[in-house]
Amino acid sequence: MKSFFREFKSFAIKGNLMDMAIGIIIGTAFNSVVNVLVKKIIMPPLSLFTDDVNLQAKKYVLRAATEASEEVAIGYGEMIEVVIDFFIVALTIFVVVKFFNRFKSKSEDPKNTTVETPKDIQLLSNMEKLLEEQNKLLRETRK
Known part of the structure; x- marks a missing residue:
């Protein structure tokens, strides 16, 4: 109970x-x-x-x-x-x-500047950018 x-x-x-x-x-x-x-x-x-x-x-x-x-x-x-x-x-x-x-x-939408993006979406967008940069660097080092 x-x-x-x-x-x-x-x-x-x-x-x-x-x-x-x-x-x-x-x-x-x-x-x-x-x-x-x-x-x-x-x-x-x-x-x-x-x-x-x-x-x-x-x-x-x-x-x-x-x-x-x-x-x-x-x-x-x-x-x-x-x-x-x-x-x-x-x-x-x-x-x-x-x-x-x-x-x-x-x-x-993190690219839309007319409406303030919530913090959690901004953080996810930043993480996505960092992962893209990391993947790009890893691809360059493998060449």
């Missing part, structure tokens, strides 16, 4: 727990933004193309409501709206990740 707590403490202290918590909080906030984007910006123009059809109201009735029982229906319209939400979220995340990857690749 002590090793479990030691491992959890190591996990939490290394920052993984904080990174996950921050990611979850940002993801939740991002979900709210996407919901508004879909419901207030994207769906109204789509409803113009579909003659103001409300997708959430679309359903296939299996059994009509009576005095004795409730209606039984398959709500396929809501599923369509959730799928649209999913694709918008996926597209948005793709664009954001692509932007960050482009910025990251620029920052990791």
Whole structure:
């Protein structure tokens, strides 16, 4: 049991727990933004193309409501709206990740002087140059 707590403490202290918590909080906030984007910006123009059809109201009735029982229906319209939400979220995340990857690749390029290169990349670049020089000297001495 002590090793479990030691491992959890190591996990939490290394920052993984904080990174996950921050990611979850940002993801939740991002979900709210996407919901508004879909419901207030994207769906109204789509409803113009579909003659103001409300997708959430679309359903296939299996059994009509009576005095004795409730209606039984398959709500396929809501599923369509959730799928649209999913694709918008996926597209948005793709664009954001692509932007960050482009910025990251620029920052990791030691020849790019517009973005400050992180220290670890600079050290690796310097080591690469030294190894190239060493290999060149070794080749010259073998001749």
